[in-house]
Amino acid sequence: MIYIEALEKIFADNSDKSAIAIKSKCEDCGCEITVDVTPTPEGFGFQGGVLLESVANGFLARCLDCYKTNPKIPYSYESTS
Numbered sequence: 001m002i003y004i005e006a007l008e009k010i011f012a013d014n015s016d017k018s019a020i021a022i023k024s025k026c027e028d029c030g031c032e033i034t035v036d037v038t039p040t041p042e043g044f045g046f047q048g049g050v051l052l053e054s055v056a057n058g059f060l061a062r063c064l065d066c067y068k069t070n071p072k073i074p075y076s077y078e079s080t081s
């Protein structure tokens, strides 16, 4: 389940929309991506990239290529070394 509080707020402000496109930069490789976010019963669905919860910024983006090689949430890095 993917739950991101910052996204909940965005959808609360745009309750007439069934999907929201979020333009961002991939946290890992820096490429520009647009992630289409759709609410689902389990949390959120993503297309074009993935959004991950971030303590500092609410959420951050990762492109699909980077997500495939590194699906972990960044703040968990510290505990896995």
Ligand SMILES: [Zn+2]
Binding pocket: 026, 027, 028, 029, 030, 031, 062, 063, 064, 065, 066, 067
């Ligand atoms: Zn990337």
